Amino acid sequence: MARKKKHPEHANHERWLVSYADFITLLFAFFVVMFATSQTDKAKAQQVSDAIKKALEGESFASMVKVILGGTIDTKGIGNNQKKGPGGSKPTPKVADPQAQVVELLPSMELLTKELHQEIKAGKLQVSMGVRGITISFAQAALFPSGEDVISADTYKSVEKIADAIKKIPNPARLEGHTDAIPIHTSRFRSNWELSAARSIALLELLVQFGEPRNKLSIAGYAETVPVESDETELGRAKNRRVDIVILNETGVMGEPDRAKVAHAVSEKK
Numbered sequence: 001m002a003r004k005k006k007h008p009e010h011a012n013h014e015r016w017l018v019s020y021a022d023f024i025t026l027l028f029a030f031f032v033v034m035f036a037t038s039q040t041d042k043a044k045a046q047q048v049s050d051a052i053k054k055a056l057e058g059e060s061f062a063s064m065v066k067v068i069l070g071g072t073i074d075t076k077g078i079g080n081n082q083k084k085g086p087g088g089s090k091p092t093p094k095v096a097d098p099q100a101q102v103v104e105l106l107p108s109m110e111l112l113t114k115e116l117h118q119e120i121k122a123g124k125l126q127v128s129m130g131v132r133g134i135t136i137s138f139a140q141a142a143l144f145p146s147g148e149d150v151i152s153a154d155t156y157k158s159v160e161k162i163a164d165a166i167k168k169i170p171n172p173a174r175l176e177g178h179t180d181a182i183p184i185h186t187s188r189f190r191s192n193w194e195l196s197a198a199r200s201i202a203l204l205e206l207l208v209q210f211g212e213p214r215n216k217l218s219i220a221g222y223a224e225t226v227p228v229e230s231d232e233t234e235l236g237r238a239k240n241r242r243v244d245i246v247i248l249n250e251t252g253v254m255g256e257p258d259r260a261k262v263a264h265a266v267s268e269k270k
Contacts, residue, residue, distance in 0.1 A: 132252030
């Protein structure tokens, strides 16, 4: 039998449609993704970013880092491989900027200068700004007779005006008692240290009597170790028998008078 002839296969000229359809599908998917991305809620994204930033910079995260890397001060004995022992490392205390503290107390300085204008003009008081805060000092006459802790009655009016002025200032005040260099040893005071502290207490009680809150006041006694004048003269000794009122800033709470500097300045006056 004769074989049937095969008809020649026609070429498929439409195969390009498959690739074209795939391309169109991918292009459609691409633009869908781009559209969805462009419609993201930017406000929510910013909230998430801010939350992450706050968490990383927060105190709880910082405390955790300190525990891991350097330890913290506590009673649990937490430390690490580098710094062993209870509490790990101690944090470095923050040192206040003296200039920033002076700016903070400038309104108080202006207030005190205004309230005590007459006393300052008459030379009875000196008001000065220092690193520790504002210092109010009696510039004329002695607050105390030698060896005594009783405030002279003629200074009561000035002390009352000071009390009224510092009531308006929220900062705490330190009353720093001083004596002259004459040693004392009596039945009441065994040393100048006790006398200087007693003088601080005497002024504290007078300020409280004039309405100053007790919780704003503290006392210190320096005996004869921080003179403002030479003790070789009666006038110098009278000025050294004093209680300075220091309106404290943050630095002043931690600070002490620079005794070496004061002693050097007094030696130059001699």
